[in-house]
Amino acid sequence: MLRWFKKTLFIFLCFGLLAVVLFFFLEVAARLYQSHIEKHNPFIIAANKGEELPYREMRTENDFQSLLSSKMQGSDRKNENEPKLHPDTRILLNDWLDSKGFSPEKRMKLREDFRSWSTQTRDYYACLTHEAVIVFNAENTIRNYFGSDASYFEGYQRSITLAYLHQTGILGRIYEALKEVRHTNKTVTLTLPWSEHIPGSPVFTAYCLPGIRTGSGWAYDYLFVCMHPDEISRQDSTEIDSASEWEKKHFRYKPDFQQDSEGTFDTNSLGFRDQERKMPKERGTFRILCIGDDSTVEGSHNNRTYPALMEQKLSATFPGKNIEVINAGIAGITASDMTQRFFDYASLEPDLVLLQPGASDLLHLYNRRWTNFLPSISVAARLLFSGIFAPSASSFSDSLKRSQGTALEILCFAFTHTNIPVMLLALPYPDSDRVTRDERQFLKWQSKSALFFPAFSFSDYIGFVKTENLLLQEKAARYHIPFVPMEQGLKDDPAFFGDCFHLTQKGIERKADMACAILEPMIEKGYSAE
The missing domain is CATH 3.30.450.20 (PAS domain)
Structure with a gap:
């Protein structure tokens, strides 16, 4: 019996030692491979040096009307799947709107x-x-x-x-x-x-x-x-860091914050990354309000965000007309937090709202400590098993519907019942079929290393974004509001993406052009009616 026990223990020790040796060689090989990529990938080299990324010149479709109109879901489209609210739910929502919280x-x-x-x-x-x-x-x-x-x-x-x-x-x-x-x-x-x-x-x-x-x-x-x-x-709360733009992180910026004298990141008295606006709104002003997370607020300077570029372009298209495009984006804000800011949005008296929930809700379900546990301590696990603890497609969809889906329904209900027109914008993503090997390696490296998401999987992320866009489209259909598939004009050129979550300045300009192409006929019609 003792001999059998020793023999069994010896076999287990041998297998354990073999597993350790195998893991050691895999880890060394993975680190060498990662080092090779970082030293030879031109995109990673450029990013580390702070230089412009060497993307290819690609031909992209600039006829935005034809690109988007066939896929754009209109507000006049009838849908049999009307929002079915329990009587108690409807009473609760109306009470919230009437009491403003x-x-x-x-x-x-x-x-x-x-x-x-x-x-x-x-x-x-x-x-x-x-x-x-x-x-x-x-x-x-x-x-x-x-x-x-x-x-x-x-x-x-x-x-x-x-x-x-x-x-x-x-x-x-x-x-x-x-x-x-x-x-x-x-x-x-x-x-x-x-x-x-x-x-x-x-x-x-x-x-x-x-x-x-x-x-x-x-x-x-x-x-x-x-x-x-x-x-x-x-606990042990200290004074707010004067160098930080945050009053409440991922929820509200400090009012009248100025990062530097060059307008890199400034906020107005309302705590938005935007210029000062007159309240109440001047008569004859057409005011567009852009709501979202990083996908809305991002830009190299205040005047280079997509709302700021939209205002410049629309003002040039309609000279003599007072058109304002307010940037109410907050980096990292979720759809649930947007519901808490609804009355701040409504107080700005918008004539139109562009609502684009970004990747924050998605990453809230995907980028977690448990998902990142193995990839954070092992480069081999990062390369070979990055998505092993990621949520399945079905569980992700169910969780997203319960978290973001409920918040979206509240926002759609609130805007429509306060007579504020709203459009839902899809979340852009790079097309996996159009990126080269170097571009894919860079996008994965940027997400894993630079953005502290070691378990990031390119294919999983794209699948999750498509799930989120389907959810946005579903909510738009239920409330008969326009849904704009913004990814159609962005996904074909990797040069529009600094990583899988954020756009480059070129991508931001492209997004502003697309939004203007959609809105110009609506604004022209609105002014004609006026």
Whole structure:
């Protein structure tokens, strides 16, 4: 028996040693290959030197009307799939619009009503208030989760999330609150520090409410965690960095911020990367509002963003007409956060809104610590198994529909019910069939190394973008609003992309030209009617 055990142990040790040696050689080979690419790829060399990228000259279609009109979904197109809102959901949305948000007292009343609502109304409430709502049973098991971060409690990610919450002591605090709620049958308020050991880490306020108990039956209990950026405090908070443009990161820029004297990145008194605008709007002004994330706000200077270029081009096309194009983009903002800024957008009195949710929602589901775990510590894993922990196409689609989809429906409902015309713009991406080997290597390198996303997979990302664009098209059809397939005029030339997520200045100019080509007939018709 002892001899058999030693023999088995020896075999396992041999296989283990062989695996270590194999991994070592794979890692060395991967690092040599990566080093070779970085030394010989002309795009990576140019990027490291800060030089212009050596893209090929490619012929691209400039007849934007013919390029987009056949694929553009119009607002007059009827669709049998009308938005089906539960009566409670419609009441909630109308109340939110009429009150321009919910007061703290109103939200506490809504939390009590939450317990008897439908699943749809619960999803809308979580998005409108930017709260995470966790439903517990009597055994303290999570039965449901509502909010934009619901995917953290799905699949294998659920175990990782619960393990972290247990390690930081957050789960223990929640269990104590649940115990008190069940004993007193009253609401308990608690604070949840994300980490007590990391200075500046967020501290959340939460409310634990008892379920509706009838007879001897046990009801679920509810935890409402306030996730709105303005409601999150910081441990050991210090003064805001004066060199930073952020008031609330990925949510709001500082008002009247000036990065330098050259207009590289300036904000107006409203905290947008735009020039000062007159409020209320002057009579006869046609005001276009551009909303989005990096895809909207990006540009080498304030006057080189796509909204600024649009204003210059449209003003030249319609001399004597007062046309304004406001850049309300915020880098990294998600569709859920856009719903929190809706009343800021509406206060600008836009005549037309161009809404382009960018890659932020997509990356929120894709670029995660668990997905990046192996690729972040091993170059071999980065090259060979980058997408091994990425979400599947079906799970990504389901998560995106629940997070971004709900927010998009709220935004579409809000704009249409406040009589503000809106257009949804598709997210551009480089065509995988048109890029060369060097260009593909550069785009992957830029995303993995420069953008700190080691698990990035070119094919996975393109698939996820197409899924997001299909979701945008679906929401546009449901609310009978125009959908503009912007990727049609951008994907054919890799020179339009600095990486898979951001456009080069050439791409930004192309995007502005496309938007102007679509809007010029509409503006001309509008002025003629006036």
